[in-house]
Amino acid sequence: MSAVSAADGERVFAETIEKDLRVEPRDWMPDGYRKTMIRQIAQHAHSEIIGMQPEGAWITRAPSLRRKAILLAKVQDEAGHGLYLYSAAETLGADRGDLTRRLIEGRQKYSSIFNYPTLTFADVGVIGWLVDGAAICNQVPLCRSSFGPYARAMIRICKEESFHQRQGYELLMTMMTGTPEQREMVQDATNRWWWPSLMMFGPPDNDSPNSAQSMAWKIKRHSNDELRQRFVDMTVPQAEALGVTLPDPELRWNAEREHYDFGEIDWAEFKRVISGGGPMNEQRIAHRRRADEEGAWVREAAAAHAAKQAGARAGAAAAGARPGEQGEGGAA
């Protein structure tokens, strides 16, 4: 059982990518691939966890028990998605406690979209429709990403994400049949979230330095601009059906390209928000830090309890009692 030499490993890795097979955690992989994967999965996980905040704030203020239950389930899903992804990152040797520290110390990023405030309940609907819609566009191709645990986590996430988008759109349809003020709220939220949603696909292809390598490694399957165009094409008819106007005077069907043309994105704003200058960056991180710090005693107490129970079991086993009787089998 000799260790695979680097040359062999490199050949097997190249073949795996070439044949469109999946790379698994214990396979040889280039350091750059491992680092890129950890960074991408961690940033994705952080986005899910931070992404609980904009909508989480509305759970207690949702207008009916039905809407509260839906929103609670949705925010719980975001937590779940974050945990699936941390789990995938840990297969590469990352440690989720360490990743959390990197997040709250500002050493790792998360999606810029969550640095915008949710001003009205219509924002909850628009986030489901546009933000989760854009996330689905981004994430569906990631189900075929070359790293096995990431691809498997994405399959699970995509299955659940569809509910997020539909509940948002349904919420907006309901509001559009309401009062003029409610319709105005939907239009206002659409105006505020449209451009940040387009930024979710990342910088334009000619300014996306890591894209080429990620495409070569089949981590990414489509370019940022390609996915952005797909999202615009999908969303325009949905906006029409809803009866809202997307806030872009240059948005129009281009029969020649068979795609919608759209206006220039404010990339200076994107860079400002992703680097910490958005309206909510500080608050999002402060909230995450506070949750981590205020939860520390619970984690410590649970660990101390577990150690005590393990000690008691070991003591009982040494004294000749039946081992494992306590605690282990009780919750079937």
Add this chain to the structure above:
Amino acid sequence: MSDEIKHEWPLFEVFVRAKRGLNHVHVGSLRAADHQMALHHARDLYTRRNEGVSIWVVRSDDVVSSGPDDKDAFFAPSGDKVYRHPTYYSIPDSVPHI
């Protein structure tokens, strides 16, 4: 934010039986203080939509696995034993039910 937070809870692998009659299948991992908490977290994390009727959790430390390096030593020996497969044997088409 000190180092003691690191690894405070061990890692568990989670296996879910989707319905009666099927095997438990690995679905991912989670961190928990002990087995009992791992089961509860697994319920919350991996079965929010009726994905399972039974869960196993196993300390990741306790899993022993073959590695990619062992591939030949482990799996090559079965490669040349074609006589273990039914298609190795030719039987005339006229013989029924075999």
